[in-house]
Amino acid sequence: MVIRVRDLVKRYGNLTALDHLDLDVQAGEIFGLLGPNGSGKTTAIHCILSLLTFEQGTIDVFDCEMTPDAYELKQNIGVVMQNVAVFDELTVYDNIDYFCGLYISDKAKRKQLVQEAIDLVALNDFVKFYPKKLSGGLLRRLNIACGIAHQPRLIIMDEPTVAVDPQSRNNILEGIKKLNQAGATILYTSHYMEEVEQICSRIMILDKGRVIRTGTKEELKATISLGEKITIEVENLPSHILENIKTNPHIATFDYDDHVLVARFIRGENGLVDLLELMNSSHLQLGRVYSELPTLNDVFLELTGKELRD
Amino acid sequence: MIAHILKYRLKCFLRDRQMVFWTLLFPLLLATLFNFAFANLGQIDQYVQAKIAVVDNLAYQQNLPFQSVIEFVSGTSEPLTTKLFDVTFTDAKSAQTLLLNKSIDGYIELNPKIQLVVYESGFKQTIIKGFLDDFVQTETVLTELIQNNPQSVDEDMIELAQVRRDYLADSSSNQANTNPAVIYFYSLIAMTALYGGFWGLRVVTELQADLSPQGARASIAPVHKLKRLIIEIVAALVVHFAIVLVVILYMFGVLHISFGSQWIYVILAAFAGSLMGVSFGACIAALVKKGEGMKIGVLISSTMIMSFLSGMMYHGIKYTVTQAIPALAWLNPANVLTDAFYALYYYDTYQRYFINLSILFAFSLIFCLLTYVVLRRQKYASI
Structure with missing residues (x-):
């Protein structure tokens, strides 16, 4: 086990930030911590890194107790913090070299690692730039490079794509996959469900410091009652069609507003063909028609009664 | 590892334009203004016709x-x-x-x-x-x-x-041209030395996980915090000592302010002052629990008060404080450093100078110990 957390309780005054958290991260996986802002993701990471005191619980990393002076463990950990942690007076190259040098003493090896990190985050054209000259996306990439240049066995990433443009986000996510393929275990936090769905092999959903559910994305989606969501653009939907939809036992919920019909089927039922036949029988002119499978937001919605981004 | 950290921290400090302005250019500017303002002060006892x-x-x-x-x-x-x-x-x-x-x-x-x-x-x-x-x-x-x-x-x-014969004569035992304006310049050097606190403050801020993202990154690196603190304080000291020397050389070479003839001792006093200044800032950063703005505010205000009491705004205040509240004079690092230069300038013996230097080193030691006591805590209640 790379990370093993048991019964972790962390309080800020009267607020319980982590409520008896249990967490296991296995070697070689990308483990996602998903939850809205304030759900306890960053607090959990800070506790795991032994930066924060906590009221109760145990934390092991690489099967050893994690403490502030566990330097041998720290040698194998790379961290990408939510806030960009670089020095404005150092160039892109110097920043990466500096932080890598805190882990790697050998100059030749460090030079190679720094170059690999630059390649990974695609900052080759910016190595002589100072951080203030970089865009938000490039700055985030630099932040990642500084955290992972020493090629640790465990990489902890705390919302590394916050306020990043889509191009940089894709670049970062691809980089994370490459790091994982190269052998790194990754603990990844985000409140962007799409990211977590895209890269994580297992996911833990947190809310108010409590674990809501843990599993693969398929396992998580399988826990909810809702299934496919079908959206059809159609003008002037007749009332008998609406009545027909309402009485369809496979449709859990539906809504028709502004010429758009949204029908949510219960899990395991595929009603797209039936629904299209119903429309065709009345010779209705259809616009766009599309089908979506349940997302982690749907899972979160059903489990907590609120949206992930609330 | 030590050389690696030292090299990059020196780069950081030397490229910090804002800090270089306040610790180097601002004192140079003030010294130049002082020179204009006090140009005639030394001629008050000259011949009157x-x-x-x-x-x-x-x-x-x-x-x-x-x-x-x-x-x-x-x-x-x-x-x-x-x-x-x-x-x-x-x-x-x-x-x-x-x-x-x-x-x-x-x-x-x-x-x-x-x-x-x-x-x-x-x-x-x-x-x-x-x-x-x-x-x-x-x-x-x-x-x-x-x-x-x-x-x-x-x-x-x-x-x-x-015949009128004088049986008492004014003389400077070290051949210096006595000039009361030097107190202003010496206290300005003391202020410059105390401005080393900005470097110390930066060092501590960037080492504490609860004060900066860089501090968080430093805290998870496999380098002992005390080792890191010492290396960074050394880097800050190297930069600030050089700055204080530049200020002294500017005063001596351009403004023709006398420092006596014992340059080794002048440099030693500059070093002691720089160490005191850097450690003072580190101590303020460690002890003041509010945000960075509050830390800077405390540092600047305490520096200005200490410089004022050492005679930077009115040279008579140094004498007044020494006479009225001697303990305050000894407890004021700016005054002690000013007095060290003053002792070199006016006295032929080094007793007073070395007492001042000993006090400065004692201050530095106390500031460093206080800083370490606070920083040795490695976990935080909140970040």
């Missing part, structure tokens, strides 16, 4: 001793700048006009007794009066001697009566 008029009447023509004395103190053989009086010979009416026009500081009229007429009282009028009192006293002594005991009077005695 009074402008007088002598009424050239019959009584004056008949008083040969007085004529010769006036001729002596305003003689054409002396350069103008070393004459005691710049004398105009005129009649009584013109002399009055000159006085009313403030063209002269006073005029002398013999009627037949010597009379001094002035329009206002002042430093130069006091000099003229003192000169005349001296002449009248000498003349009276000699006249009485001649009248009462003429046989005892010979040329040697007359010569002796005319």
